[in-house]
Amino acid sequence: MLFGYEWVTGQGDLAFAASILPMLLLGLVVTIQATVAGFFIAVILGLIFAALRQSRFRVVRYVTGFVVEFLRDTPLLVQLFFLYYVLPEFGIVLPAFMTGALALGVQYSAYTSQVYRAGIEAVPPGQREAARALDLTERRTFTHVILPQAIPRIIPALGNYAVSIMKDVPILSVVTVLEVLNVAKIIGDQTFNYLVPFTMVGALYLVLTLIASYLVRLLDRALPKTGLPLR
Amino acid sequence: MNWTEYLPPLLEGAWVTVQLTVYSMVLGALLSFAAGIGKLSPNWAIKGLSVVYIEIFRGTSLLVQLFWLYFALPLVGDLIGINLRLPPVIAGVLALGLNIGAYGAEVVRGSLQAVPVAQLETARALNFTRRQTLWRVALPQALPEMMPPFSNLAVQNLKDTALVSLISLGDLAFRAEQIRNFTQDSVTVYTIILFMYFGMALVLASFVRGLEFWVSRWRARA
Numbered sequence: 001m002l003f004g005y006e007w008v009t010g011q012g013d014l015a016f017a018a019s020i021l022p023m024l025l026l027g028l029v030v031t032i033q034a035t036v037a038g039f040f041i042a043v044i045l046g047l048i049f050a051a052l053r054q055s056r057f058r059v060v061r062y063v064t065g066f067v068v069e070f071l072r073d074t075p076l077l078v079q080l081f082f083l084y085y086v087l088p089e090f091g092i093v094l095p096a097f098m099t100g101a102l103a104l105g106v107q108y109s110a111y112t113s114q115v116y117r118a119g120i121e122a123v124p125p126g127q128r129e130a131a132r133a134l135d136l137t138e139r140r141t142f143t144h145v146i147l148p149q150a151i152p153r154i155i156p157a158l159g160n161y162a163v164s165i166m167k168d169v170p171i172l173s174v175v176t177v178l179e180v181l182n183v184a185k186i187i188g189d190q191t192f193n194y195l196v197p198f199t200m201v202g203a204l205y206l207v208l209t210l211i212a213s214y215l216v217r218l219l220d221r222a223l224p225k226t227g228l229p230l231r
Numbered sequence: 232m233n234w235t236e237y238l239p240p241l242l243e244g245a246w247v248t249v250q251l252t253v254y255s256m257v258l259g260a261l262l263s264f265a266a267g268i269g270k271l272s273p274n275w276a277i278k279g280l281s282v283v284y285i286e287i288f289r290g291t292s293l294l295v296q297l298f299w300l301y302f303a304l305p306l307v308g309d310l311i312g313i314n315l316r317l318p319p320v321i322a323g324v325l326a327l328g329l330n331i332g333a334y335g336a337e338v339v340r341g342s343l344q345a346v347p348v349a350q351l352e353t354a355r356a357l358n359f360t361r362r363q364t365l366w367r368v369a370l371p372q373a374l375p376e377m378m379p380p381f382s383n384l385a386v387q388n389l390k391d392t393a394l395v396s397l398i399s400l401g402d403l404a405f406r407a408e409q410i411r412n413f414t415q416d417s418v419t420v421y422t423i424i425l426f427m428y429f430g431m432a433l434v435l436a437s438f439v440r441g442l443e444f445w446v447s448r449w450r451a452r453a
Contacts, residue, residue, distance in 0.1 A: 073386055073432035074425045075393035078404055082425065085417035170294040174397065181295055185302075194302035202299060205291040 002186060009191055017196050020187050024200055027183030028208075034101055034179060035166040041105020042165065043158060046112025053117065072110035077171055079103050084175045100172035104165055111161055119154035120146060144230060152223035159216035163209055180204065234419045237410055241420075244406030245427055251320075251392045251402060252435070255327035256385060262332025267339025268365070281336065288333035294394055297326040301398045323395035331388045338380045342373035371449060378443035385439050386432045393428075403427060 003026050008019035052064040071079070080103035087094060094102070123146050131141040173182035184197035262284075269281035288296065301322040308315025317325070346369045354364040396405035407424045411417050 070425075070429055073390070074428045075390040075404065077393040077396070078407070078421060078425055078428060081404075081408070081411075082417075082421040085411065086421065089418060167292040170292045171394070173294075181292070181298065185298065188302060193306070194298075195306040198295065198299045198303040201295050202287075202291045205295060206287065209290040210286075 002183065007187065007191060009193070013193075013196050016191075016193065017200060020197055021200070023183050023187065024180055024197065024204065027178060027180035028204060030097075030177065031166065031169045031179040034097065034104065034169045034172060034177065035162065037097075037101035038104025038108065038165045038169070039158075039162045041101060042108035042112045042161065045105055045109035047116060049109055049113035050116035053113070068110045068113055071107060076103060076107045076168055077174065079107055080171060080175060096172070096175045096177050100169075100175055100177050104168060104172075107168075108161055108165055111164075112158060115154055115157040115161070116150075119150040119157070122153050123149045148230060149227035151228055152225055155223060156216055156220035159212075159219055163212045163216065166208065166212065167205070234416075234423065237420060237423060240406050240410060241403065241424060241427065244401060244403040245431070247401055248389070248392050248403040249431070251323055251327065251395060251400075252385075252389045252431075254324045255331060255392070256388055258324060258328025259331035259335055259384075259388065262328065263335025263339050266332065266336035267343065270336065270340050271343060285333045285336050288330050289337070293326065293330045293391055294397070296330055297322065297394055297398060300326050319395065319398045319400040322398060323392075323400050327388060327391055327395070330391070331384055334384055334387075335381065338377050338384070339373070342376040343369055345376060346372050375443060375447040375450070378439060378446065382436050382439035382443075385435050389432055389435055390428065 002023045005022050006019065007023075008015045049064055049068050052060055053068075055061050055064070080100065083103050083106075084096070084099050087099065127145055127149065128141060131145045136145065169179050170181035172179055173185065176182075180201050184194075184201045187197045188194035266281040266284050269277045270285065272278045272281070300317060301319065304322075305314075305316045350368055350372065351364060354368045359368065392402060393404040396402050396408065399405070403424055407420050410420050414420070
């Protein structure tokens with residue numbers, strides 16, 4: 001029994017599969033919540049890293065570059081354990097879900113910070129020069145010329161990382177987050193049938209990522225490549 | 232316990248991690264080329280097989296794949312009467328290689344498709360067979376383009392090896408967890424292994440850069 005649902009054993013795999021579906025779907029809700037929370041942190045933290053990399057001070061640029069590289073080159077699992085065991089030693093006690101979302105956000109901020117940079121650098125230099133020739137201020141150039149053209153490139157790339165985050169959520173099961181894989185593992189441990197729950201999780205993931213990738217493609221097509229219209 | 236006493240078991244674990252990375256990278260590279268070239272095949276069976284493989288392994292989570300191979304596959308074996316109880320090392324290498332191979336296949340396909348059409352038309356005009364066109368014209372030009380994304384995938388693969396600690400394989404992450412359970416000294420242990428992974432990633436990335444130099448050597452002659 002899990003989440004108040006009872007599994008049906010001894011009546012064939014189909015009956016078993018049908019009886020555990022509600023539990024897996026509850027796990028899937030947690031997966032999606034963790035994805036959203038992790039993505040939110042990654043988007044904000046990545047923006048901060050990208051901004052720090054543009055800093056006037058060389059030390060700030062170098063330190064940020066190192067931190068981003070370090071976060072990108074170390075495993076999410078180890079970062080997660082680090083946060084899970086080390087934060088409490090500094091008196092910061094977070095629920096497992098929050099620690100997990102934080103780890104996802106921290107790891108993926110290294111990737112999103114690159115997305116912002118690449119998006120801004122992909123705007124042709126002629127645009128900046130033209131803005132300068134027209135005597136626009138730095139700020140106005142950025143907000144009215146660079147950003148409207150960079151955002152249509154940035155958003156689909158961020159969307160792809162959201163899909164990646166979703167695929168990394170099962171790692172949070174190691175700190176007891178009850179996401180979909182953890183639910184399947186518990187069902188397997190109790191019923192000795194791992195085949196059905198794990199195959200169902202695989203299928204659910206496949207459906208979810210196919211839908212998500214399709215949405216990202218739609219978004220990519222819907223965004224104007226020449227830049228967002230201003231007003 | 233002094234932190235230097237952690238090093239021997241951690242280095243042992245690091246060696247397991249290195250082995251896992253190398254084996255799964257070799258498997259992944261083979262699968263990348265097989266499925267990447269297969270996806271462009273005119274034969275619908277080869278093409279279909281490649282597409283299904285790529286979609287399944289890119290579309291699901293690596294940990295799900297690992298658990299499926301380790302926990303669920305033996306039950307499939309029981310159903311059809313074959314012993315499919317894989318030792319953790321085999322399950323780990325298989326899951327890592329199959330996973331990274333699916334991502335690599337898209338890189339191979341993309342790079343092959345980026346070869347200018349004129350090159351393929353010229354090969355055809357010169358009466359090259361399909362096989363010759365692939366080996367002598369398309370691949371040599373596509374290989375250097377594959378290297379930067381391959382470098383990212385290699386580091387991704389190294390990081391992913393940490394997941395095998397969850398099926399009780401004694402890699403770096405597993406050793407760290409053992410020491411932590413024993414000493415409760417989380418900060419030191421996890422700081423050390425974060426830097427060990429970081430160092431290994433830097434070595435791996437520079438190795439792939441060397442490979443890039445090597446596969447691009449024909450450019451210098453041109």
